[in-house]
Amino acid sequence: MDIVFRASITFAALYLLLRLLGKREIGQLTPFELVVIVVMGDLVQQGVTHNDFSLTGSILAIATFAFWALVMSWATYLSPRLEKLLDGQPQVIIRDGELIEANLRRDRITRGEVEAEMRLAGIARMKDVAWAILETQGKISFIRKDDGDVNQKEDDAAA
16 A cells, blocks of 8 residues: 555656646657656656565556546546646737737746747748637647738728
């Protein structure tokens, strides 16, 4: 039972730590961040199994992590309130072609990172973006301004 207890505590600590690291996709991690995550995996193993190198100890640790992952998955599925708490909420980072600096700072995203994601989405200019939303899994969704919206704003300005 000692392994189950240590695995449960380690799971909670690891979850909190990864939440503190912020919303980033694996492809957006710097090489150093990737190394830190790999090293954490080894440190977790040492803390969970201690000196127990048996197959039973290993299976118990894996099963405990899988159990808590399943519990969290079901909890976020069943409760919108828990989903917001555990998974976070999407953040608007561009509105009407303007960066929202406070939200960028909050999620530690630079203008350069947003511009790189825009280029990958085939968007050349920030003023062409109606909305950019940092999703809970770390992806940035872009919604382009409609040509009709742009023309209507130009018509409104001319009137």
